[in-house]
Amino acid sequence: MxxxxxxxxxxxxxxxxxxxxxxxxxxxxxxxxxxxxxxxxxxxxxxxxxxxxxxxxxxxxxxxxxxxxxxxxxxxxxxxxxxxxxxxxxxxxxxxxxIMPVMVRDPGPVEGATTDLPAVSETHDGETLTVDEASDGDSFALVERTIVEGFPLPARRPWVRGEALPEPLLREPGWRAWLGRVGGTVAGTCLTYDDGQATGVYWVATLPDWRGRGIAKAVLQTALVHAHPDRPATLVATSVGEPLYRKLGFTEQARxxxxxxxxxxx
Structure with a gap:
């Protein structure tokens, strides 16, 4: 390729x-x-x-x-x-x-990731971090709110359930959402979309109080392992996220x- x-x-x-x-x-x-x-x-x-x-x-x-x-x-x-x-x-x-890099990761093992779901690990300060798929309306609403407030999406604030990401998106083929919690408290999220050729990663978001604790890494590791590991993964990286994506095997294709x-x- x-x-x-x-x-x-x-x-x-x-x-x-x-x-x-x-x-x-x-x-x-x-x-x-x-x-x-x-x-x-x-x-x-x-x-x-x-x-x-x-x-x-x-x-x-x-x-x-x-x-x-x-x-x-x-x-x-x-x-x-x-x-x-x-x-x-x-x-x-x-x-x-x-200018932002368009990055692609080839299919393959994700270092440090577990194939269990929910995935359980620890934050940098030793708290229990659980990452699971948001597969029902209530958990998907938590994903939506975390993206609106943590990415953030200013045009969607104040958050109103279903305005940015209506629940029927969960029934769209290829559309999946991932939610990280620390001690049961929502901390971070991302979306993935598989179109049959590649799995795109979108709106990787960590709420402000949880930044710097490895939340985004754990959420993205879980998504890469479970969304569609046999396909290339794609994303557009911000300057904040790019170092993490490189560590997880993404390489720049263009800017x-x-x-x-x-x-x-x-």
Whole structure:
């Protein structure tokens, strides 16, 4: 598998992850070769999501297409993922975030992980840490709240059950959620989405009071072992998470450029 196919596998998984949410929420979406857009619409100013999945020959042509789509959807806010780095969306009133690595981990054993579920270990300060799959509505609501408050997702605050992650997502094929507790108290979480080719890791979150105690590592180890260990795992890393992901065997495939617009273009 060459670098390009690894990157495109990660891009395709991100697309499938957002399309699964679109199906459950009832959001409009638009897909054509090389580009997928989701019209997230809890409120009129929810940020729409756009993922570029394949290289483009002419950035100006793609930018023109994006301008037409944003106009058609009356888009106020958006987030666009461009793993090829050729777009300049400043004319849309967008800001480029710090470049982040797209990372892939080949199938294989996860060092330090257990195949038991729930997985039981200790935090760095000796407390009992349990990681299990969130497979019912109440535990999935805890996952949702932890992501909203710990990732965080400011647009979804204050947290309202089911607004960000409705319970029917649990019935979407490939969609799974993982929840870490310390002494029974929720501490961290992540989501995984398997599209049949790769398993994407999303929204790895630790609540502020539990950071620095190995929660994210334990949750991610469990997810990697149990979600679909025979497939490559993919993710986009923040600067905070990247060292952990490298320790768990993820390697950089490309550096993706994310553009965000938080208000209507002037």
């Amino acid at each position: 060459n670098t390009n196919s690894r990157l495109e596998r990660a891009n395709d998984n991100a697309t499938a992850f957002w399309l699964a949410q679109a199906r459950v929420h009832g959001w409009e979406s638009r897909t054509r070769p090389g580009l997928t857009a989701v019209r997230c619409a809890r409120t009129p100013d929810d940020a729409h999501r756009i993922v570029v999945t394949r290289p483009y020959a002419e950035p100006a042509v793609l930018e023109q297409e994006l301008a037409a789509l944003l106009d058609e959807w009356s888009t106020i806010r958006f987030t666009l993922e461009d793993p090829y780095g050729g777009l300049d969306l400043t004319r849309f009133g967008a800001t480029r975030l710090p 993706t450029c994310w553009w965000i617009r938080t208000s209507a273009a002037g």
